[in-house]
Amino acid sequence: MRSLLGVAFLAVTAGTAGAQAPNPLATRLDAVTLQALAPTLEAARRDSLPVRALEAKALEGSAKQVAGPRIVSAVKQMADDLREARLLVKAPGAAAPSDEMVIAAADARRRGVPANEVASLAHTLAPGGPLLMAMAVLGDLVQRGVPAGRALAAVTTLLEGGATVDALSDLPARMDVALRVGASPIDALGSATRGRGARPANAGPPPSPPGRSDKTPGNQKK
Amino acid sequence: MKREPEDLTRYLNGELPFADLPPALREEALKFEGLVAALDREPIRLPSLRSGIEAIIRAEPMPKWRRLWDWFRTPRLSPLTAGLATVVGALAWLLLPSPESRVVPVAAVNPVVEPQIPLRTIRFTLEAPGATTVAVTGDFLEWRPEGVPLNRLPSGEWAGEIRLPAGVHHYAFVVNGREWMADPSASSRVEDGFGHENSLLIVPATDPAILPTATS
Numbered sequence: 503m504r505s506l507l508g509v510a511f512l513a514v515t516a517g518t519a520g521a522q523a524p525n526p527l528a529t530r531l532d533a534v535t536l537q538a539l540a541p542t543l544e545a546a547r548r549d550s551l552p553v554r555a556l557e558a559k560a561l562e563g564s565a566k567q568v569a570g571p572r573i574v575s576a577v578k579q580m581a582d583d584l585r586e587a588r589l590l591v592k593a594p595g596a597a598a599p600s601d602e603m604v605i606a607a608a609d610a611r612r613r614g615v616p617a618n619e620v621a622s623l624a625h626t627l628a629p630g631g632p633l634l635m636a637m638a639v640l641g642d643l644v645q646r647g648v649p650a651g652r653a654l655a656a657v658t659t660l661l662e663g664g665a666t667v668d669a670l671s672d673l674p675a676r677m678d679v680a681l682r683v684g685a686s687p688i689d690a691l692g693s694a695t696r697g698r699g700a701r702p703a704n705a706g707p708p709p710s711p712p713g714r715s716d717k718t719p720g721n722q723k724k
Numbered sequence: 725m726k727r728e729p730e731d732l733t734r735y736l737n738g739e740l741p742f743a744d745l746p747p748a749l750r751e752e753a754l755k756f757e758g759l760v761a762a763l764d765r766e767p768i769r770l771p772s773l774r775s776g777i778e779a780i781i782r783a784e785p786m787p788k789w790r791r792l793w794d795w796f797r798t799p800r801l802s803p804l805t806a807g808l809a810t811v812v813g814a815l816a817w818l819l820l821p822s823p824e825s826r827v828v829p830v831a832a833v834n835p836v837v838e839p840q841i842p843l844r845t846i847r848f849t850l851e852a853p854g855a856t857t858v859a860v861t862g863d864f865l866e867w868r869p870e871g872v873p874l875n876r877l878p879s880g881e882w883a884g885e886i887r888l889p890a891g892v893h894h895y896a897f898v899v900n901g902r903e904w905m906a907d908p909s910a911s912s913r914v915e916d917g918f919g920h921e922n923s924l925l926i927v928p929a930t931d932p933a934i935l936p937t938a939t940s
Contacts, residue, residue, distance in 0.1 A: 558863035565867040576917035667928040674911035
């Protein structure tokens with residue numbers, strides 16, 4: 503009987519606690535910041551943007567002990583980035599892009615990939631393909647100094663050649679091997695794609711057999 | 725004379741009559757007798773087990789409130805009460821005010837994801853031999869500063885695994901509880917909007933349909 507009463511008490515207590523589970527934004531942000539964020543989040547909901555990513559940005563700012571106004575500014579900037587990215591990746595007449603695709607496209611833009619290349623890659627790939635990885639690798643290549651057009655050509659060639667997600671995610675790490683020994687970004691890309699079905703715009707002779715990098719892939723950790 | 729102490733001992737043990745004691749020992753013997761007689765010879769009385777039990781049986785019954793209290797606080801679990809407790813606990817859980825209130829708290833080590841989304845195990849490592857603590861956190865943990873602590877390996881490397889859903893993830897390491905840093909081994913980094921960088925992780929979907937999709 504005592505056990506019965508005890509379990510019932512715990513269940514009711516846990517249920518009450520669950521009912522009061524607060525929104526992390528409300529508990530981790532001050533009231534002023536929360537109020538300042540509200541219009542941005544509301545507009546993002548209306549525009550079908552990934553609100554969860556915006557909330558995560560606000561929580562990230564809180565975790566990093568950033569001042570409230572700066573958090574608001576960063577979230578507003580991110581909302582603008584996501585709004586633009588959504589327009590870029592949404593093909594006319596096609597279904598709405600996934601939240602993840604919008605986030606990946608916004609990341610690519612933030613990493614220096616021009617709007618045209620982002621849109622082009624998004625519209626080139628068939629739904630269900632390795633869209634996210636391709637977009638991330640495009641950003642990786644541009645971030646490593648490869649001109650956007652050549653980076654896009656390399657990625658699309660790999661995709662047309664049936665490259666797997668693993669092969670795509672390997673590319674930046676393979677490129678880093680060449681960069682570390684002083685190769686230019688374009689030469690490093692050529693070295694990384696050699697024998698992998700991709701031929702960058704400046705690629706000269708047909709590729710020779712590939713060497714295998716021992717480096718652990720950075721994009722796909724396991 | 726050498727036997728004198730032995731004679732005294734024999735006398736005191738009752739093995740030798742007083743008269744047989746050497747004259748030199750008789751005075752000593754009398755002194756010992758005096759000392760022994762002065763001892764309290766009252767026997768020590770210990771209560772017997774039987775008398776103790778009888779005393780308990782004859783005692784007046786405890787008040788009801790005391791008996792109830794003793795019953796409540798004395799642990800005694802039978803299969804019947806355990807079963808009843810489980811049933812009542814389950815009923816109490818089901819009859820809570822609203823289903824929305826039954827939020828399962830997210831454990832510190834688990835990412836914030838919908839339960840039906842398949843997860844992939846991701847291993848995070850950081851080379852930081854001088855660190856006292858290393859944790860990984862990111863959007864998958866609502867950027868909780870405590871994150872998921874990594875374990876120190878004998879090599880000085882820190883490592884830990886988290887199960888993550890497919891998609892784009894931003895993350896960072898927290899070293900010694902206060903220093904934020906991007907993953908040096910990650911291929912992809914992205915500016916965090918606060919003047920630093922996060923690492924970017926793509927967890928590929930085995931089935932693209934599992935990715936969350938916007939409603940319009």
